[in-house]
Each structure stands twice: as structure tokens, then as C-alpha cells.
Amino acid sequence: xxxxxxxxxxxxxxxxxxxxxxxxxxxxxxxxxxxxxxxxxxxxxxxxxxxxxxxxxxxxxxxxxxxxxxxxxxxxxxxxxxxxxxxxxxxxxxxxxxxxxxxxxxxxxxxxxxxxxxxxxxxxxxxxxxxxxxxxxxxxxxxxxxxxxxxxxxxxxxxxxxxxxxxxxxxxxxxxxxxxxxxxxxxxxxxxxxxxxxxxxxxxxxxxxxxxxxxxxxxxxxxxxxxxxxxxxxxxxxxxxxxxxxxxxxxxxxxxxxxxxxxxxxxxxxxxxxxxxxxxxxxxxxxxxxxxxxxxxxxxxxxxxxxxxxxxxxxxxxxxxxxxxxxxxxxxxxxxxxxxxxxxxxxxxxxxxxxxxxxxxxxxxxxxxxxxxxxxxxxxxxxxxxxxxxxxxxxxxxxxxxxxxxxxxxxxxxxxxxxxxxxxxxxxxxxxxxxxxxxxxxxxxxxxxxxxxxxxxxx
Numbered sequence: 303x304x305x306x307x308x309x310x311x312x313x314x315x316x317x318x319x320x321x322x323x324x325x326x327x328x329x330x331x332x333x334x335x336x337x338x339x340x341x342x343x344x345x346x347x348x349x350x351x352x353x354x355x356x357x358x359x360x361x362x363x364x365x366x367x368x369x370x371x372x373x374x375x376x377x378x379x380x381x382x383x384x385x386x387x388x389x390x391x392x393x394x395x396x397x398x399x400x401x402x403x404x405x406x407x408x409x410x411x412x413x414x415x416x417x418x419x420x421x422x423x424x425x426x427x428x429x430x431x432x433x434x435x436x437x438x439x440x441x442x443x444x445x446x447x448x449x450x451x452x453x454x455x456x457x458x459x460x461x462x463x464x465x466x467x468x469x470x471x472x473x474x475x476x477x478x479x480x481x482x483x484x485x486x487x488x489x490x491x492x493x494x495x496x497x498x499x500x501x502x503x504x505x506x507x508x509x510x511x512x513x514x515x516x517x518x519x520x521x522x523x524x525x526x527x528x529x530x531x532x533x534x535x536x537x538x539x540x541x542x543x544x545x546x547x548x549x550x551x552x553x554x555x556x557x558x559x560x561x562x563x564x565x566x567x568x569x570x571x572x573x574x575x576x577x578x579x580x581x582x583x584x585x586x587x588x589x590x591x592x593x594x595x596x597x598x599x600x601x602x603x604x605x606x607x608x609x610x611x612x613x614x615x616x617x618x619x620x621x622x623x624x625x626x627x628x629x630x631x632x633x634x635x636x637x638x639x640x641x642x643x644x645x646x647x648x649x650x651x652x653x654x655x656x657x658x659x660x661x662x663x664x665x666x667x668x669x670x671x672x673x674x675x676x677x678x679x680x681x682x683x684x685x686x687x688x689x690x691x692x693x694x695x696x697x698x699x700x701x702x703x704x705x706x707x708x709x710x711x712x713x714x715x716x717x718x719x720x721x722x723x724x725x726x727x728x729x730x731x732x733x734x735x736x737x738x739x740x741x742x743x744x745x746x747x748x749x750x751x752x753x754x755x756x757x758x759x760x761x
Contacts, residue, residue, distance in 0.1 A: 304380070304381045304382050305360055305378050305379070305380055305381075306355055306378070306379050306381055307363075307375040307377075307378060307379075308339070308353060308354065308355060308375065308376055308377045308378070308379055309373055309374065309375055309376065310342070310351070310364070310370050310371070310372055310373060310374055310375075310376050311351065311354075311372070312372055312373070313342075313344055313349070313372065313666030313667070313670075317344045317372065317666060317670075318371065318372055319344075319369055319370060319371050319372060320342040320343060320344045320369070320370055320372070321342060321343045321344075321367065321368070321369050321370075321433065322340060322341075322342055322364050322365065322366050322367060322368050322370060322376070323340075323341040323342060323343050323348065323366070323433075324340065324341050324366055325339070325340045325362060325366065326338055326339055326340055326341065326350070327339055327340075327359045328359065329359050329360065329361060329362060330358065330359065331358065331359050332357070332358055333353045333355070333356060333357060333358065333359055333379065334353075334356055335353065335354070335355070335356040336352045336353065336354075337352060337353055338350040338351065338352050338353075339351055339352065339353045339359070339377070340364075340376070340377075342370075343433035343435075344433075344666065348433060348461075349665050349666055351376075353379065355379045355381050356381065357379045357380045357381040357382070358379065358380045359377060359378075359379060359380075360377075360378040360379055360380040361377065361378040362376075362377050363375050363376050363377055363378065364376035364377070432450070432461075432462060433461075435464055436462050436463070436464065436466075436467050439464065439467050439468065439471070439534070440467060443467075443471045445467070445470070445471070449470070449474075450462070450467075453466055453467060453470050454466070457662075463662070464534070464536065464629075465629060468534050468629075471532075475532075534629075536629075536631045537631065540631065540632065543693070544690050546693065547690050547691050547692070547693050548690065550693060551691050551693070551696070551732040551733075551734065552732060552733035552734050553688075553690070553691065553730055553731075553732070553733070554730070554731055554732075554733045554736075554738065554741060555688045555728055555729065555730045555731075556728075556729045556731075556738070556741050556742045556745050557686060557726055557727065557728055557729075557745075558726070558727045558729075558742075558745045558746050558748075558749045559724055559725070559726050559727075559749075560724070560725050560726075560727055560748075560749035560752050560753055561709065561722050561723070561724055561753050562586075562704055562723050562724070562725050562752050562753070562755075563722045563723040564753070564755050564757050565586065565589055565723075565752060565755045566586075566704060566723045567757065568755065568757045568759075569584055569585075569586060569589070572584060572760075576646075576649070580646055580649070580650065582649055582650050582653050583649075583653060584649055585649075585652070585653075586678070586680075586701075586704070587623065587652055587678050587701075588645055588648040588649040588652050589645065589752070589755070590676060590678065590701050590752075591621055591623065591637065591640060591648055591652065591676065592640070592645055592648055592751075593748050593751035593752050594621055594640075594674065594676060594699065594748055595619050595621065595640040595641040596641075596751050597744055597747040597748045597751060598619050598641070598673075598674060599619070599641055600747055601740065601743065601744045601747065602615055603615065603735070603736065603740060604674065604696070604697050604731070604736060604740070604741075604744050605619060605673050605674055606673075606696050606735060607673070607694040607695060607696060608694060608696065608732070608734065608735060609694075613735060616673040618638065618639055618673060619639065619640050619641045619673060619674070620636050620637065620638045620639065620640070620671050620672050620673045620674075621636070621637050621640050621672065621673070621674050621675065621676060622634040622635065622636045622637075622672035622674070622675040622676070622692060622695075623635065623637065623652065623655070623656075623675070623676055623677070623678070624675065624676070624677040624678075624689075625655070625656050625659040625660065626682075627659070627660060628660065633659050633664070633669060634669065634672065634675060634692060635655040635656075635658075635659050635664055635668050635669055636668060636669065636670065636671055636672040637651050637652065637655065638671065644761055645759075645761050646761045655668065672692065672695060673695060674695055674697060674698070674699075675689075675691075675692045675695060675697075675698040675699075676698065676699045676700070676701065677689050677698065677699075677700045677701070678700075678701050679700045679701065679702055679703070679728075680701055680702045680703035680704060680725065683703050684702055684703060685702045685703055685705070685726055686700065686702040686726040686728050687700045687702070687728055688700070688728060688730055689728065689730050690730070691730060691731070691732060696731060696732040696734075696735045696736060697729065697730065697731040697732065697736060697741070697744075698729075698730050698731075699727060699728065699729050699730075699745065699748065700727070700728040700730070701725065701727060702725050702726040702727070702728070703725065704723050704724070704725045705723070705724055705725070706721055706722070706723055706724075707721070707722065707724050708720070708721060708722075709721075709722040709724060725752075727745050727748060727749055728745075729741055729742075729744060729745035729748075731744075
């Protein structure tokens with residue numbers, strides 16, 4: 303009987319493990335190819351894992367709440383055409399989906415093992431499950447089981463999201479000192495014990511009980527009024543990655559100003575037709591991404607990464623776009639094989655990824671595999687910026703705000719002054735790989751594609 307192991311698939315370049323949230327199938331049930339088999343949670347997103355085999359679920363290896371390494375076996379699948387419960391006497395019986403939980407007391411803080419990772423039995427409380435991100439925040443903020451269990455979840459199936467637990471932490475910090483936290487026991491003021499007599503080697507000594515003096519960090523002085531805000535985990539992670547990128551890459555930025563008047567007029571003319579015909583909004587971002595893809599085909603050395611002393615030239619053009627989230631953080635979903643898509647396809651993909659990014663509904667492979675990145679800083683009214691490279695890529699471009707300004711217009715009849723829509727492009731690149739000439743020519747090429755935009759096109 304052909305029994306095969308189903309392995310936990312790769313879920314992104316920086317994701318090394320995932321926590322099993324729940325199984326969607328039980329042992330003995332049939333599984334279709336690419337059918338969702340279980341739900342897992344990573345530090346970035348929650349997602350479903352499809353089966354790469356067709357057959358019958360023979361045995362569940364990774365239990366609910368277990369932290370599993372990428373590439374580790376999570377289940378056994380019977381791929382024989384006759385596979386069934388009857389023909390598989392060794393099939394394990396379905397096990398309960400919950401895990402024994404230690405008693406919930408206010409003093410009990412979410413612990414971790416020696417590696418700083420939560421042990422399996424701390425992943426669920428009864429029927430509630432928590433992602434590794436939520437558990438890590440709970441551990442750092444010393445949130446007890448009892449407190450965690452009382453947080454109202456706004457996520458899928460009532461699950462506690464990052465924002466839910468951060469809001470709870472903020473409310474808890476702002477609560478007056480004389481307000482007791484739920485279920486916190488009332489402790490009476492300690493009574494100073496009377497002196498006691500110790501008998502030590504035939505010698506009677508009158509002594510007072512020792513009082514341990516707590517060691518505290520020196521107070522930090524702030525001049526004037528100030529609010530102190532603790533970084534959330536996402537902000538700490540972003541900070542670490544930005545510092546790491548600056549340490550790895552020699553950042554240099556080149557600037558070009560482009561005349562995008564034709565694009566603005568074309569977009570204003572076509573946006574209503576796009577909405578009616580394609581049922582999607584037409585913005586400037588897809589046009590920027592299309593121009594980037596064309597320039598990357600012209601300059602393949604910009605579409606690279608570095609591994610040690612080797613330069614890896616990527617054949618695929620996968621462009622990541624920075625999306626600002628409601629909590630102020632950023633995420634970079636990736637549009638794959640942009641050079642093989644027309645403007646309608648890019649527009650629909652941009653709008654879909656941006657929408658699902660803001661609702662925390664992206665899949666792991668949609669935030670990994672980028673070969674070049676872009677940021678539309680103009681959406682915030684910024685004229686230009688110097689973005690930080692997304693590792694292991696070697697370059698990133700920022701598009702500034704489109705501003706009306708007087709400019710010299712060259713015509714066969716002579717030059718004259720006119721009002722044009724102008725925009726700055728900022729190209730930040732790794733000077734270890736990309737010299738100033740290449741970095742400057744690339745951003746100029748993107749500007750040329752924008753300025754040469756065909757206003758007669760329909761898509």
C-alpha cells in the first residue's frame with residue numbers, strides 16, 4: 303500500500319516554522335489534489351495548507367498546537383486507488399483537536415522552552431487558538447492565561463489578532479494603579495515581623511529579618527511632557543530588518559524628475575471605462591510597475607541578489623509593492639512575472655493584493671520571492687524619498703507625488719513654458735553590485751517609459 307509523507311511546504315524566505323491551528327480533514331477521509339488539509343499560523347499570516355497528493359488521510363503526525371519546522375512531515379496519505387479505512391488496519395484513530403491546558407490562574411505567565419519558543423500545550427486554551435505572533439506578544443507583555451482568555455477576538459472564528467492583544471496591553475498600561483486587573487488576588491499589606499533569635503554554634507544572636515532591596519534600572523529623565531510608547535512586535539521586527547539591510551548593503555540613491563502629464567490625462571480619461579468594463583479602479587501604481595518591468599528587462603543586472611561573492615541574476619521579474627497598513631506598519635506583497643502581464647492584469651493584481659494586505663488575508667507565497675521592490679510615496683503627498691532595500695534584493699524605487707509646475711516644453715516650432723504634471727523618481731541601490739552609472743541609467747529608463755506612454759492605448 304503506497305503511503306507517502308506530506309511535508310509542511312515552504313511559506314516564504316524568512317519563515318522557518320508554523321503552528322498547526324486545526325485540521326480540516328480526519329483520518330480515513332478522502333483528499334482531493336490541492337484540497338485544503340489544515341490551517342497553520344506563522345509570524346506573518348494564517349493560511350491553509352493544500353495537499354499535493356490525492357488519496358485518503360492515513361495518519362495525522364503534526365497535532366493541533368504543535369510548532370512544525372518547514373519541510374517536516376505533518377501527515378501520512380494513502381495514495382492507492384483502493385485506500386480506505388477497511389484496508390488500512392494501522393490507521394490511527396482520530397484524536398481530539400484540543401490539548402490539555404494547565405489551570406488558568408492570574409499568576410501563570412505564558413512560559414517558553416529553552417529556545418524561547420512556546421511549548422505545544424500553551425497554544426490553545428480550551429477551544430481557542432493563538433498564533434505565534436500573539437503568543438510572543440503575550441509572553442513579552444507578561445499576559446496571563448486568564449487575561450488572554452478574556453480578550454475579545456475580532457479575527458476569523460473569533461481568533462485574537464495582533465491588534466486585539468496590543469489594544470488590551472495599551473488599556474492595561476493606562477489603567478489607574480488602584481484598579482485591580484480581573485481575577486487579581488487582593489494582597490494585604492505585609493506586617494513587619496518581630497525580631498527573632500537565632501541560635502548559631504552555642505551563640506545567641508538577636509537579629510532582624512533580612513529585607514531584600516529590589517535592584518532597579520536608573521530612572522531616565524525626560525525634559526518636558528512626553529508619552530512613552532512601547533514598540534509592538536511588528537515594529538521591532540521592521541526595525542531589525544531595516545538596520546540589517548543598512549548593514550548589508552551600501553545604499554546609494556539617484557533621482558530623476560519625469561513629466562507624467564500624458565499618463566495623468568490618459569488615466570483621467572480611462573478610469574470610468576476601466577471601472578465599468580473591468581470592475582476595478584485604475585490608479586497610477588500599475589503604470590509605474592509596468593514601466594519598472596520594462597526597464598528591468600533592459601537592465602537585468604538590477605534584477606539580482608547576492609549570495610556570498612556570487613551575483614544571482616533572476617530570470618523572473620517579481621515586483622514587490624509596499625502597502626501601508628492601518629496600524630502604521632508596512633507589508634510588501636509580490637506581483638510575480640509582471641513582464642508577462644498587460645496593464646489590466648497588473649491593475650487587478652495590484653488592487654487585489656492591496657485589499658487583502660489591509661485585511662490580513664495574504665497567502666505566504668504572496669509576500670515572498672520578490673526580485674525588485676517599489677514604493678508609491680506620492681500617495682502620502684511626499685515629493686521624494688530614499689527607501690531602504692528589501693533584502694536580499696539589490697535595489698528599490700520610490701515614486702513621489704505628481705505636482706503641477708511650470709516647465710519648458712520643447713516643440714518643432716520652438717520652446718515655450720507650460721503647466722506640466724511632474725514627479726520625482728528615487729532609485730536606491732546596493733553600490734556593491736550596482737555602480738552609479740547603471741543605477742542612474744536605470745531610473746532614467748523608467749522615466750523615459752513613463753514620458754513615452756502611449757495615450758492611444760485601451761489597456
